[in-house]
Amino acid sequence: MNCVQTHWDGATWSPCELSGLNHSRTLVLLFGDLPNHVEAIQTLREKLPESIFAGCTTAGEISSWGITEGGLVATLIQFERVDIRLVSTQVARREESHRAGLELAQQLGSESLGFIMVLSDGMSVNGSELTRAITKIHPKVAITGGLAGDGARFEQTYTLANDKLATHQVVAIGFYGAALTVSYGSRGGWTPFGPIRKVTSSDGNILKELDHESALTVYRRYLGEQGGDLPAAGLRYPLEIIEDGKQTTVVRTLLAINEQDGSVIFAGDIPKGANARLMRANAESLIDGATEAAEVCKQSEQAGSEVAILVSCVGRRLLLRQLADEEIDEVTRVLGANTLVCGYYSYGEIAPFAVGACAELHNQTMTVTSLSEQLSDAPPA
Amino acid sequence: MHRLLKRQLSRYFPGGVPESDALNGLLQSINDAYENFSRDEAMLGHSLDISSQELNERNDTLSSLLDALPDTCIWVDELDIIRDIRLGQQLDGLFSASDKFRSLDEIALLKGQHRFRSYIINCRKNNRPEIHECQLMLGENQLFIETRFSPLKNKQVLVVFCDITVRKLVERLKTTALEESQRSGKQMQQLINGAPIGIMLIDSSMNIIMTNNCAASHLGLQPTQLLGRPCDEFIDPASRQQYLAAVRSGFDNPGSTCESRIDVNMLSPTQPSFAAELAFSILHHGGKTLVTQAFIDISARKQMERDLRRLAQTDPLTGVANRRFFYSQGEDRVRSCRQEGMTLCVLAMDLDHFKQINDNHGHATGDEVLKSFCRTLERLSPQSAIIGRFGGEEFTLLLPGHSSEEAQHLASRILTELPNNPVTTSSGALRYTTSIGIASLGETEGELEALLNLADSRLYRAKHTGRNRFCAAD
Incomplete structure (x- = not known):
């Protein structure tokens, strides 16, 4: 595996020496302000016409240079033995998310499939349903990824599938062959507080009522006068969703609000009848969460990772502010200096909570996926 | 800044x-x-x-909800000190507000209640709720209390006291009533088991709820195999409507004591069906109205009745109608044919030289000839015909609905067939003939007697003109 990272400095790609990387086994991951850098993407594409291009807009790019915003970072991962394949589909309406997941999963096939990375539109896709559909077809395949971001605006997100940069698009990259080793970890660092409330009215990812009270009223009450404007301010208080009969809980972050009916739109499903609790965090607990995610990932690594894809939630960045780089530094420290980090701040993270479990959509987590390639048939030491 | x-x-x-x-x-x-x-x-x-x-x-x-509950509860800490008391609407006087902060040992009500203390210990140890019932004396009243022990944090226990005295008394009464009912049911079962006739008790759903060994043995089943089955399952379908009406009338008139009886054919899954006489009566047992169905197998009686009837109506040697039965049947036919304007004929027959057959071959051969003659008549005659033996070798054949021409045609066939059906004797085949006189209804206005006389006179004419022939109206 050969990994190179480059960023657009406004005029050129820096560093610009990418010779020998133009190959069908080279994956180019592009994170950043894609719609405003179409020419930059085209320049890179001309250099790497054989390679596979995938990417998305973000709420901040993560790279070996730290966190940047509004720029464009490309991470080139060249495999020697692992085949890669990109598929994509359009999702015109949220209700089509499950169908899109099934379609992508089927297109990828299952022969030698070892890992699926998913990059989805962040505003128009129901990430829970999308993930559920893909895990339904490939229950034993590792699946991680995330939803695209749009700064803290929550307006429009884009994904890139080779030449096609589009909204309402979901991209899935299949990694094939036994030479690939993948490990992952996903943790938040959030703590539930206050009373447990029943979700008394909801529809998919739209939360209407908690304990028969308008969800928007509950959020407004908690944010108070200093809370700032919703929906961005609502990222301070994600919801922990506890469903009967499920061992693990999921965290849901707020995406948008509806003033007319007092509902709140989340980045994943809020099942009616589930118990919900507001969560809070501080900079230290979030950084601890990121560290734990990296440690979980590191524990399941069979060999030293060569590249790590970090997908962290926009809510964390808004809360961490100047300390956001700390969580990236912590992850980098745990993974080791030989691991190249790339990734982005997202509107949702896709990963299993534990090794062997099915992938789910998470919010407010740091999700770390590390990749390495075995160069001989001998098992890793 | x-x-x-x-x-x-x-x-x-x-x-x-x-x-x-x-x-x-x-x-x-x-x-x-x-x-x-x-x-x-x-x-x-x-x-x-x-x-x-x-x-x-x-x-x-x-807290308001707890206050509104009728139950009394105490909150006991890890040292068995009562931290809080909520006095419910029930069990007034069980505790008082002054018991708060006292140790359980100081509560007079709980003194000596070792089990109560062990339940608290178990609840703490297992960290799961325990539910028990106990009896307490409150003044002069004995109370039944359900106590629920729920573990709280730090070895604290919430004990809820629910007064279940009324429920327990009702349960006790119900148990007594049930035992009484069971005893009475057992006695009834013993009573009906001893009966020599089949007995079934039927409930208002028309199902069998009790039966005896005699009934089960008649139906080829074990008594338990009958229980719960529809009562009409063992009744011939042809009689079911009548049977169900009889059972229903019992439930429709529960105050009535009048019994009803019907004869039906009963069916058994393992044995042939049999005729039974059923008697129904009403029984009030355990607060329910039941119908008692007693039955006896009357197959033998019915068979005897049939045998007697047959003996009274038929000639024992030949099996055809005797004179009396022939007359009673014949008169009916004559009357109905006259009323309906139908034809009717009578054939009077007398075997030729029968005395010689008896003399030459013995009476046994003569009897065989008579029987053979009757079988020939039965074979050739239409279904509606009545064959009668009037004595000795004299026979009569009544043909309702047949014309004189048809009667003559039949007579002709009889004369033709007889030589072809000889009686086998030790000395070889014995052939015999008969003479026949024919009279038809239109020839006389009289009753059967007149018609027979007319046929007789023509029989004699057939005898006198050479036998082995028939004579009809000129």
Whole structure:
């Protein structure tokens, strides 16, 4: 595996020496302000016409240079033995998310499939349903990824599938062959507080009522006068969703609000009848969460990772502010200096909570996926 | 600028902050961080205040709910001290407000209640609820109490006392009533088991709820195999309607004591069906109205009746109708044919030289001839014909609905067939003939007797003109 990272400095790609990387086994991951850098993407594409291009807009790019915003970072991962394949589909309406997941999963096939990375539109896709559909077809395949971001605006997100940069698009990259080793970890660092409330009215990812009270009223009450404007301010208080009969809980972050009916739109499903609790965090607990995610990932690594894809939630960045780089530094420290980090701040993270479990959509987590390639048939030491 | 940063700057730079882009940038970042931390702290404080307020409201609601419950409860700490008491609407006087903060050992009501203490210990040890019933004396009243022990944090236990005295008394009464009913049912079962006739008790759903060995043995089943089955399952379908009406009338008139009886064919899954006489009566047992169905197998009686009837109506040697039965049947036919304008004929027959057959071959051969003759008549005659033996070798054949021509045609066939059906004797085949006189209804206005006389006169004419022939109207 050969990994190179480059960023657009406004005029050129820096560093610009990418010779020998133009190959069908080279994956180019592009994170950043894609719609405003179409020419930059085209320049890179001309250099790497054989390679596979995938990417998305973000709420901040993560790279070996730290966190940047509004720029464009490309991470080139060249495999020697692992085949890669990109598929994509359009999702015109949220209700089509499950169908899109099934379609992508089927297109990828299952022969030698070892890992699926998913990059989805962040505003128009129901990430829970999308993930559920893909895990339904490939229950034993590792699946991680995330939803695209749009700064803290929550307006429009884009994904890139080779030449096609589009909204309402979901991209899935299949990694094939036994030479690939993948490990992952996903943790938040959030703590539930206050009373447990029943979700008394909801529809998919739209939360209407908690304990028969308008969800928007509950959020407004908690944010108070200093809370700032919703929906961005609502990222301070994600919801922990506890469903009967499920061992693990999921965290849901707020995406948008509806003033007319007092509902709140989340980045994943809020099942009616589930118990919900507001969560809070501080900079230290979030950084601890990121560290734990990296440690979980590191524990399941069979060999030293060569590249790590970090997908962290926009809510964390808004809360961490100047300390956001700390969580990236912590992850980098745990993974080791030989691991190249790339990734982005997202509107949702896709990963299993534990090794062997099915992938789910998470919010407010740091999700770390590390990749390495075995160069001989001998098992890793 | 943040108050704290302003204070720090004034301390470290009393003469003013030196101009430096780097220092200004740093101060800006520090100021942002202070502002953000302050805002975060304020928001956290606010959210925790709201949260506490909400939790307090919920606590108040739960407290009100507990107060509204009829049960009495005590909150016992890890040292068995009562931390709180809620006096429910029930069990007034079980505890008083002054028992609060007392040890369980000091509560007179619980003194000597070792089990009560062991339940608390178990609840703490297993960390799961325990539910038990106990009896307590409150003044002169014995109370039945259901106690629920729920583990709380730090080895504390919530004990809820629910008065179940009324429920227990009702249960006791129900148990007594049930035992009485079972005893009475057992006695009834013994009673009907001893009966020599089949007995079934039928409930208002028309199902068999009790039966005896005699009934089961008649139906080829075990008594338990009959229970719960529809009562009409063992009745011939042809009689079911009548049977069900008889059973229903019992339930429709539960006050009536009148019994009813019907004869039906009963069916058995393992044995041939049999005729039975059923008697129904009403029985009130255990608060329910039941129909008692007693039955006896009357197959033998019915067979005897059939045999007697046959003996009274037929000639024992030949099996055809005797004179009396022939007359009673014949008169009916004559009357109905006259009323309906139908034809009818009579054939009077007398075997030729029968005395010689008896003399030459013996009476046994003569009897065989008579029987053979009757079988020939039965074979050739239409279904509606009545064959009668009037004595000796004299026979009569009544043909309702047949014309004189048809009667003559039949007579002709009889004469033709007889030589072809000889009687076998030790000396070889014995052939015989008969003479026949024919009279038809239109020839006389009289009854059967007149018609027979007319046929007889023609029989004699046939005899006198050479035998082995028939004579009819000229």
